[in-house]
Amino acid sequence: xxxxxxxxxxxxxxxxxxxxxxxxxxxxxxxxxxxxxxxxxxxxxxxxxxxxxxxxxxxxxxxxxxxxxxxxxxxxxxxxxxxxxxxxxxxxxxxxxxxxxxxxxxxxxxxxxxxxxxxxxxxxxxxxxxxxxxxxxxxxxxxxxxxxxxxxxxxxxxxxxxxxxxxxxxxxxxxxxxxxxxxxxxxxxxxxxxxxxxxxxxxxxxxxxxxxxxxxxxxxxxxxxxxxxxxxxxxxxxxxxxxxxxxxxxxxxxxxxxxxxxxxxxxxxxxxxxxxxxxxxxxxxxxxxxxxxxxxxxxxxxxxxxxxxxxxxxxxxxxxxxxxxxxxxxxxxxxxxxxxxxxxxxxxxxxxxxxxxxxxxxxxxxxxxxxxxxxxxxxxxxxxxxxxxxxxxxxxxxxxxxxxxxxxxxxxxxxxxxxxxxxxxxxxxxxxxxxxxxxxxxxxxxxxxxxxxxxxxxxxxxxxxxxxxxxxxxxxxxxxxxxxxxxxxxxxxxxxxxxxxxxxxxxxxxxxxxxxxxxxxxxxxxxxxxxxxxxxxxxxxxxxx
Ligand code: NG1
Ligand code: ZN
Numbered sequence: 385x386x387x388x389x390x391x392x393x394x395x396x397x398x399x400x401x402x403x404x405x406x407x408x409x410x411x412x413x414x415x416x417x418x419x420x421x422x423x424x425x426x427x428x429x430x431x432x433x434x435x436x437x438x439x440x441x442x443x444x445x446x447x448x449x450x451x452x453x454x455x456x457x458x459x460x461x462x463x464x465x466x467x468x469x470x471x472x473x474x475x476x477x478x479x480x481x482x483x484x485x486x487x488x489x490x491x492x493x494x495x496x497x498x499x500x501x502x503x504x505x506x507x508x509x510x511x512x513x514x515x516x517x518x519x520x521x522x523x524x525x526x527x528x529x530x531x532x533x534x535x536x537x538x539x540x541x542x543x544x545x546x547x548x549x550x551x552x553x554x555x556x557x558x559x560x561x562x563x564x565x566x567x568x569x570x571x572x573x574x575x576x577x578x579x580x581x582x583x584x585x586x587x588x589x590x591x592x593x594x595x596x597x598x599x600x601x602x603x604x605x606x607x608x609x610x611x612x613x614x615x616x617x618x619x620x621x622x623x624x625x626x627x628x629x630x631x632x633x634x635x636x637x638x639x640x641x642x643x644x645x646x647x648x649x650x651x652x653x654x655x656x657x658x659x660x661x662x663x664x665x666x667x668x669x670x671x672x673x674x675x676x677x678x679x680x681x682x683x684x685x686x687x688x689x690x691x692x693x694x695x696x697x698x699x700x701x702x703x704x705x706x707x708x709x710x711x712x713x714x715x716x717x718x719x720x721x722x723x724x725x726x727x728x729x730x731x732x733x734x735x736x737x738x739x740x741x742x743x744x745x746x747x748x749x750x751x752x753x754x755x756x757x758x759x760x761x762x763x764x765x766x767x768x769x770x771x772x773x774x775x776x777x778x779x780x781x782x783x784x785x786x787x788x789x790x791x792x793x794x795x796x797x798x799x800x801x802x803x804x805x806x807x808x809x810x811x812x813x814x815x816x817x818x819x820x821x822x823x824x825x826x827x828x829x830x831x832x833x834x835x836x837x838x839x840x841x842x843x844x845x846x847x848x849x850x851x852x853x854x855x856x857x858x859x860x861x862x863x864x865x866x867x868x869x870x871x872x873x874x875x876x877x878x879x880x881x882x883x884x885x886x887x888x889x890x891x892x893x894x895x896x897x898x899x900x901x902x903x904x905x906x907x908x909x910x911x912x913x914x915x916x917x918x919x920x921x922x923x924x925x926x927x928x929x
Pocket of ligand 1: 410
């Protein structure tokens, strides 16, 4: 076939470094940008084949999210805007790692296995973040698409969730919104303005939000969006990319892991602040109190605020819909306890990685899912959306139910259901705080986080650690889980687990306990156990204090 000759010719322009093997990680390929040109070309091929298979538009996003500027990565987006189905991750790995001379065979294998009709049209949307490597890498994706005769649309600089949104809009013939950045701003900002329009007495302070854009794409897009907010939300934008380096001592991941404010932002006591990550699919909130103490409101606090708000509205609307919160092992124990025991909400725990959370959330009428690091959204089942819509249009219901139904309808519209989205989550949280007349301090006191610590341990081969029970227990290497159990017993309200990272060559250690000293000590002791039992490399982990 003519296409295959073209691929041979073009793939030679995007050669694979000999011996390089990369795995499809927690959410795509991710490594130093210099090693990714061939991966991008090949993901262009794969997206084209996937588009033929699904007879729908597929998305390819070039970004390495919260990782350093010199890294890059690629994520594939399926027709409804969700992450690519896990069966195709295997195809991605095969294609990515095929030697140059075996590329055509690897591609043909996928085509055969999936029974692809090669005469089917293909359509691929491509987006990129602000990394300096992203321009040429996204061009490599486009080359891959055209090598297989696919059509492509290059959205240029967009946030990851914006690209997911575009794909969903395109494949639902505009029902989800218009597949343009303008359409995105219009949809979400209008919903925000509708939600907040009856919140009387909102002061200027309440309308003001301090944002750390991580020197990334989120900052550019918030600036573009600002006029659509009609001053109902006034954002002071920091780390906008004009001087600082991407994700360097700033952004959601830095703030969450370091548990301190980003550099480059002047925070006034009590002021409501938030940080995006490098591709704007994560957000965390925080403030410093009058004594200068830093308070972090992470994904768990957002899930709690959102699920409380939705549960109250569903009750007021008299709608009997099943709501659940989906978390991972990293969720703070206090949040799980509060949700289950005080809020009486169903809580489910899944493996790390939003694709897992997303799938579990789909099982409920209303599924609120968040990773503690601030990546999350809310999913409404089709039936739930229809019931809410019907009630909002019903002329025979009392005012209270009607008001709740209208709020629910606008809430659905302010949420990007395709994927966790920092911009949409920010608008949702801002709207809820406005409707409830709540300050960030009041939100923070809903429950008190257990002190916690996350550490990384370098080991020779992190695959020696195998986990079960949504990653909360280690099955291998022998003796590790027993060692962790014995260490945990020494502390009060303690919990700890370890798992191999899906995005970095490290083992992650998490610990929580009744005091910060205890959480730090436990995390350190568990790190030592990992180092000793799982083949640690380099120096032994040192105590934090
Ligand atoms: P890994 O490296 O597998 O822990 C990290 C985050 C995930 C997810 C992915 C993708 C933590 C502990 N892990 O995965 O939640 O966001 O990156 O970006 O935050
Ligand atoms: Zn991200």
